[in-house]
Amino acid sequence: MKIRSFRNSRQRLFCWALALGLLAAVMSAATVTVYAQSLPPTAVDPGPRPGPQPGNGAGNPIAGLPADQVQFWIDGLILFGETVSVKGTVPNEPLLGLGPAFNGNSCLLCHSQPAIGGSAPPSNPQIGIANLDGATNHIPTFLTANGPTLEVRFLRNADGTVDGGVHDLFTITGRSDAPAGCALKQPDFATALANGNVAFRIPIPTFGEGFVENVTDDAMNANLAAQGVVKAALGIKGRFNHSGNDGTTTRFGWKAQNKSMLMFSGEASNVELGITNELFNNERTNGGCATNATPEDNTHVIIPTGGNAGDDASQISSLIENFTIFMRLNAPAQPCDFFTSGTSCQPLGAAALRGKALFGTVVPPGTGAPNTGIGCVLCHTDQLTTAKSNLTPLSKVNFNPFSDFALHHMGAGLADGISQGQAGIDEFRTAPLWGAGQRVFFMHNGQTSNIVTAIALHASPCTTGQVCSEANAVVAAFNALTPQQQADLVTFLRSL
Numbered sequence: 001m002k003i004r005s006f007r008n009s010r011q012r013l014f015c016w017a018l019a020l021g022l023l024a025a026v027m028s029a030a031t032v033t034v035y036a037q038s039l040p041p042t043a044v045d046p047g048p049r050p051g052p053q054p055g056n057g058a059g060n061p062i063a064g065l066p067a068d069q070v071q072f073w074i075d076g077l078i079l080f081g082e083t084v085s086v087k088g089t090v091p092n093e094p095l096l097g098l099g100p101a102f103n104g105n106s107c108l109l110c111h112s113q114p115a116i117g118g119s120a121p122p123s124n125p126q127i128g129i130a131n132l133d134g135a136t137n138h139i140p141t142f143l144t145a146n147g148p149t150l151e152v153r154f155l156r157n158a159d160g161t162v163d164g165g166v167h168d169l170f171t172i173t174g175r176s177d178a179p180a181g182c183a184l185k186q187p188d189f190a191t192a193l194a195n196g197n198v199a200f201r202i203p204i205p206t207f208g209e210g211f212v213e214n215v216t217d218d219a220m221n222a223n224l225a226a227q228g229v230v231k232a233a234l235g236i237k238g239r240f241n242h243s244g245n246d247g248t249t250t251r252f253g254w255k256a257q258n259k260s261m262l263m264f265s266g267e268a269s270n271v272e273l274g275i276t277n278e279l280f281n282n283e284r285t286n287g288g289c290a291t292n293a294t295p296e297d298n299t300h301v302i303i304p305t306g307g308n309a310g311d312d313a314s315q316i317s318s319l320i321e322n323f324t325i326f327m328r329l330n331a332p333a334q335p336c337d338f339f340t341s342g343t344s345c346q347p348l349g350a351a352a353l354r355g356k357a358l359f360g361t362v363v364p365p366g367t368g369a370p371n372t373g374i375g376c377v378l379c380h381t382d383q384l385t386t387a388k389s390n391l392t393p394l395s396k397v398n399f400n401p402f403s404d405f406a407l408h409h410m411g412a413g414l415a416d417g418i419s420q421g422q423a424g425i426d427e428f429r430t431a432p433l434w435g436a437g438q439r440v441f442f443m444h445n446g447q448t449s450n451i452v453t454a455i456a457l458h459a460s461p462c463t464t465g466q467v468c469s470e471a472n473a474v475v476a477a478f479n480a481l482t483p484q485q486q487a488d489l490v491t492f493l494r495s496l
């Protein structure tokens with residue numbers, strides 16, 4: 001194999017990766033010229049596959065739960081789907097505590113694709129709630145009917161100091177259930193947009209969360225350290241975000257900024273819906289609009305009514321505890337190869353299996369092993385094991401999130417200017433790929449619906465003074481695959 005002019009060691013690594021990719025691509029390579037700038041991908045994304053998932057896939061409780069836990073999960077699911085109004089008095093909007101500012105009026109609003117608990121649906125329901133019940137909100141231009149549901153952060157405050165926080169899209173001003181005198185204004189999104197002061201995030205599906213919560217830090221660290229030589233050669237590092245409170249790894253959110261399902265439930269209740277709760281007990285904004293007693297969501301000290309223990313536990317528990325139980329007991333998305341039959345879920349067929357091998361690890365030259373993969377799996381870890389758990393189906397089991405839950409530098413192309421915990425402005429948690437087959441929008445800001453484009457977006461040029469994307473070498477190897485191999489890899493991804 002003849003490799004053209006290297007200029008520095010980084011390019012050498014880059015080309016080494018290309019060479020590995022090409023080894024897989026061109027089994028009978030005689031003389032191949034490898035260019036540092038490889039060709040763009042050719043594969044076509046077939047789009048989200050239809051249909052429900054096989055067995056206990058996304059949208060179901062984890063298989064093997066006892067009946068009372070399944071009942072608690074069902075009760076949590078119902079509350080996750082229920083609509084919030086300001087005082088809980090509007091018909092069909094039974095939950096209390098909307099606003100004063102909000103991005104949604106139920107958890108389900110943003111988490112519904114392909115089932116309750118999922119990610120952003122194909123058409124954006126946020127448009128429909130802007131003026132619900134008399135609310136007088138303007139719809140910001142970045143919110144579109146066929147775009148993803150969004151949450152917006154501002155990079156800087158008006159005085160130029162660092163902001164980084166979520167600015168809610170809507171307020172309750174004008175709603176029939178808003179208190180008299182409530183006149184909270186929406187933020188000035190037009191100016192923020194014009195000044196490049198915005199960063200967008202889309203929802204992350206909540207399937208399989210109980211497994212992710214219950215991996216030890218030791219297991220996380222060991223997984224990140226594994227295959228160190230191969231990772232180093234490809235420029236892949238990764239590090240964890242940590243809790244400022246107890247120092248353990250945090251795993252949830254696009255920057256792995258959040259510790260647990262309970263923490264995310266508390267934060268989302270207050271930030272997305274405006275419901276103050278036992279974790280986040282103060283309103284974020286007021287403007288004469290916040291007149292409910294706080295926290296609006298409480299643990300209910302009632303005498304159980306008898307019957308199913310799951311129902312009793314749900315009724316006593318706060319909303320955030322119900323949301324937590326629902327998400328913790330959500331089954332993970334299951335692989336489904338829709339391509340072999342075209343009509344139903346089948347186990348992975350030949351094309352998807354070839355794609356799975358290509359997704360797999362890179363074997364260093366000289367080890368005698370076949371070079372089957374291009375190394376997506378070096379970040380998108382295919383298997384982790386849970387610790388001992390009181391919930392039997394979550395105890396000491398393997399699961400397949402396709403993520404190391406670590407932060408990686410993704411370069412200037414994906415950088416969003418936001419720091420959270422130890423995560424810097426271009427660092428993101430490896431997005432778990434379980435359920436990718438049914439996702440409509442990809443990447444932290446939902447900028448593409450095309451899974452091939454999502455791969456291309458991982459790469460970022462390394463010009464002077466900029467941090468490179470840790471995924472550059474792997475993406476170059478993907479680009480160097482044959483069209484058939486790229487298509488096989490996409491078939492695998494759309495079968496997850």
Ligand code: HEC
Nearest residue numbers: 103104107110201202203204252253254264268269272323
């Ligand atoms: C307006 C849309 C919207 C609504 C409503 C919403 N979310 Fe989300 N959700 C998001 C976005 C955006 C993210 C990614 C946030 C981030 O990482 O900064 C997210 C992420 C999450 C995650 C992290 C999942 C993971 O694996 O990392 C959980 C858990 C979650 N939401 C739970 C909830 C709950 C519970 C509710 C209702 C109380 C809710 N969300 C309401 C948009 C929404």
Ligand code: HEC
Nearest residue numbers: 376379408414428429430431442443444454470471474478
């Ligand atoms: C260096 C680590 C790394 C490597 C290598 C890597 N990824 Fe990723 N991947 C990430 C990160 C981090 C994100 C989230 C980035 C963002 O949203 O800005 C991501 C996001 C994705 C997404 C979008 C998922 C979503 O929820 O929106 C897909 C699809 C994906 N990767 C596929 C691949 C494939 C296929 C490969 C191999 C060709 C690969 N990745 C290699 C780190 C990596």
